[in-house]
Amino acid sequence: MKLEILKEIIKKKENKSEFAIVTKLSTGESEIFIDKKPLSKNFDKYTDQIENFYKSKKNGVIDNTDVFIETYIRPIKVIIVGAVHIAQYLVDYAKSLNFEISIIDPRGYFASEQRFPNMNIINKWPNEAFKEIETNSNTALIALTHDPKIDDPALQHALKKKFYYIGALGSKKTHENRCQRLRDSGFSEDDIKLIHGPIGIKLGGKSAPEIALSIISQLVWETYKK
Amino acid sequence: MKNSFDEKILEEANDWIKTNQKVVLATVIQTWGSSPRQVGSRMIVNEKGDFSGSVSGGCVESAVVRECIGIIKDNKPFKKIEFKVSNESAWEVGLACGGEIAVYLEQIN
Numbered sequence: 001m002k003l004e005i006l007k008e009i010i011k012k013k014e015n016k017s018e019f020a021i022v023t024k025l026s027t028g029e030s031e032i033f034i035d036k037k038p039l040s041k042n043f044d045k046y047t048d049q050i051e052n053f054y055k056s057k058k059n060g061v062i063d064n065t066d067v068f069i070e071t072y073i074r075p076i077k078v079i080i081v082g083a084v085h086i087a088q089y090l091v092d093y094a095k096s097l098n099f100e101i102s103i104i105d106p107r108g109y110f111a112s113e114q115r116f117p118n119m120n121i122i123n124k125w126p127n128e129a130f131k132e133i134e135t136n137s138n139t140a141l142i143a144l145t146h147d148p149k150i151d152d153p154a155l156q157h158a159l160k161k162k163f164y165y166i167g168a169l170g171s172k173k174t175h176e177n178r179c180q181r182l183r184d185s186g187f188s189e190d191d192i193k194l195i196h197g198p199i200g201i202k203l204g205g206k207s208a209p210e211i212a213l214s215i216i217s218q219l220v221w222e223t224y225k226k
Numbered sequence: 227m228k229n230s231f232d233e234k235i236l237e238e239a240n241d242w243i244k245t246n247q248k249v250v251l252a253t254v255i256q257t258w259g260s261s262p263r264q265v266g267s268r269m270i271v272n273e274k275g276d277f278s279g280s281v282s283g284g285c286v287e288s289a290v291v292r293e294c295i296g297i298i299k300d301n302k303p304f305k306k307i308e309f310k311v312s313n314e315s316a317w318e319v320g321l322a323c324g325g326e327i328a329v330y331l332e333q334i335n
Contacts (some may be wrong), residue, residue, distance in 0.1 A: 001334050003334055006240055059264075076230070098233075
């Protein structure tokens with residue numbers, strides 16, 4: 001692989017774009033495939049097959065050819081509300097698991113660069129913050145403040161936008177109260193049931209990294225469940 | 227749903243190159259039967275045999291490292307290698323799981 005292609009791939013990944021790398025195994029030549037853009041002469045006769053791999057997000061060698069395709073998809077977006085202690089460990093796990101994290105917390109002391117170096121931190125109330133983040137049914141929300149003023153608007157946004165994973169920290173009692181507030185705001189039981197509360201799978205741990213592990217495990221589980 | 231299957235090996239390759247190391251990229255391009263790592267799994271190897279990432283569960287990495295050093299020495303641009311199930315002889319390199327994999331080695335230049 002040419003160094004210039006390697007650098008281009010890294011740049012494309014940083015920009016969160018989706019693409020594929022195609023390699024002719026018999027010559028070692030490779031190039032970057034971008035949907036709807038023409039390929040060079042080396043690869044243009046395989047365009048249909050390459051598009052099929054790209055659309056089904058698969059890697060592999062095209063049958064009866066010497067062309068290998070590797071697709072790159074955008075990482076899943078995970079929004080953490082509450083720049084709390086547990087969030088610091090979630091950020092560590094998310095890095096190796098390749099989730100793209102944004103942290104929302106209107107409280108300046110929490111959402112500081114010192115506590116979360118090189119992170120996308122939005123130091124605003126959720127309703128304002130969500131204007132800056134594009135979200136859809138491939139987005140996940142982890143609400144960690146257990147303060148209704150901060151968590152509730154974020155949970156409401158996530159339910160309306162049908163996030164695939166919604167979790168909220170807090171005891172059973174805290175969660176019951178939260179559910180009641182959502183009912184009062186007009187959300188149905190079916191909606192409310194989509195919230196994982198208390199958040200995380202039961203691993204038994206009580207420390208911040210252990211709770212972060214239980215949350216991230218549930219998130220991975222839900223990601224691959226569907 | 228799928229998350230992006232990406233272990234940041236290419237970024238690491240770029241870091242190695244910045245420090246003037248010669249880098250071979252090894253990629254799992256095909257698998258048959260039960261294989262430890264999926265297609266697209268990667269490792270990188272430098273001229274000294276330092277490596278990062280994986281193409282199996284530790285079963286064939288040492289052989290991949292040797293092959294990579296070989297193509298740097300011979301200045302070959304690429305090579306395809308295949309690994310099959312290992313037999314009973316204790317030190318033979320192979321896949322204990324019974325699968326087969328094809329790994330594509332290419333120098334970054």
